Amino acid sequence: MPPVGPTGLPIDCDGSAPPTxxxxxxxxxxxxxxxxxxxxxVPFHLYTATASLGRFATPRHxxxxxxxxxxxxEIEGRxxxxxxxxxxxxxxxxxxxxxxxxFVALTGIISAAFARATADDGRTRSWTALDVRASAxxxxxxxxxxxxxxxxxxxxxxxxxxxxxxxxxxxxDRYHVTFGAGATxxxxxxxxxxxxxxxxxxxxxxxxxxxxx
Numbered sequence: 001m002p003p004v005g006p007t008g009l010p011i012d013c014d015g016s017a018p019p020t021x022x023x024x025x026x027x028x029x030x031x032x033x034x035x036x037x038x039x040x041x042v043p044f045h046l047y048t049a050t051a052s053l054g055r056f057a058t059p060r061h062x063x064x065x066x067x068x069x070x071x072x073x074e075i076e077g078r079x080x081x082x083x084x085x086x087x088x089x090x091x092x093x094x095x096x097x098x099x100x101x102x103f104v105a106l107t108g109i110i111s112a113a114f115a116r117a118t119a120d121d122g123r124t125r126s127w128t129a130l131d132v133r134a135s136a137x138x139x140x141x142x143x144x145x146x147x148x149x150x151x152x153x154x155x156x157x158x159x160x161x162x163x164x165x166x167x168x169x170x171x172x173d174r175y176h177v178t179f180g181a182g183a184t185x186x187x188x189x190x191x192x193x194x195x196x197x198x199x200x201x202x203x204x205x206x207x208x209x210x211x212x213x
Contacts, residue, residue, distance in 0.1 A: 008064050008091040009137075009184065010056040011192075011212060012145055013103035015096040017059045024052040024064075026194075026208030031073075032201075034160050036171035042164070044127075046073035046080060046115070050208075054089075059096070064089040068113070075117045075127060075162075083115030083127070097140060105150075107135040119163050131158040148184040152198070153177065175201035 010017035031045030049071055054064035070083030089109045097103035111131045119125040139150025156178075160171045180198030187193065190212045198204045 008054065008062060008089055008107050009105060009139075009148065009150075010059055010062060010093070011186070011189070012059070013093065013097050013105070013139070013141055013148065015059045015093075017056060019058070020056050021213040022052075022054040022056070022064075022210050023213060024050075024054065024066075024208055024210040026050040026052070026206050028204060028206035029073075030202065030204035030206075032203065033174040034162075034171040035174050036160075036162065036164060036169040040164065040169075040171075041174060042076045042162070042171070044073065044075045044080075046083075046113075047071040048085070050085075050087075056091075060093045062091045064091070066111075070113070070115050073115075075115075076120065078118040078120075080115050080117040080127075081124065083113060083117075085111060085113035087111030102138050102140045105135075105137040105139070107137070109133045109135065109156075120165060121163075125163045126161070128161040129158065130160075131156055133157075146186050148186070149181070150183070151179075151181045152196070153179045154198075156202075173202060178202040178204065180204075 028048050034042045048068045050066050050068040052064050052066035056062035066087045068085040073080040091107045093105050095104040113129045115127040117127050133154050133156030135154040137150045137152045141148050178198045178201040182196030184194045192210045194208045196206045
């Protein structure tokens with residue numbers, strides 16, 4: 001799971017958004033299955049808290065950097081003890097929304113996560129995951145931009161390093177895709193709340209808040 005902030009969208013998706021610096025926080029649960037050495041499938045899920053800083057210098061272009069703490073979870077049914085992650089994202093809106101047309105947002109994400117967890121030998125081992133993904137979002141603003149709803153799909157890949165059955169193993173996600181939907185509620189010009197559910201492929205659920213500085 002990439003440790004990146006809420007949705008990476010500007011305040012307005014119709015091309016009218018001013019330059020904005022954004023500070024965000026997200027709580028998330030993400031899980032999937034990792035196939036090691038092409039044959040062994042290991043399920044995992046992680047709980048994370050992420051802080052992010054982003055800026056949309058123009059209505060089309062924005063970036064986000066983030067840092068995460070891993071709060072817990074399980075790898076192959078055994079506890080994750082601690083961990084952290086770093087991530088960065090770049091978002092581009094090739095299509096602004098109009099009254100009768102949705103917006104389209106494209107995002108590239110790169111991240112790394114490190115965790116300490118109990119392996120099958122009963123010892124604490126290091127779980128390291130590198131991730132590169134591409135995201136496409138299609139959405140619409142409602143009620144004078146108070147709500148933004150969107151559908152999203154992401155494709156990704158990257159190695160996962162672990163130790164199993166007494167040897168170092170390298171794997172990758174079983175699905176390499178995730179699909180779902182999300183929403184943002186703009187409480188004011190400065191504060192918004194977000195919720196995202198991605199139930200297909202890699203599964204994740206996240207909620208967060210963003211402050212516009």
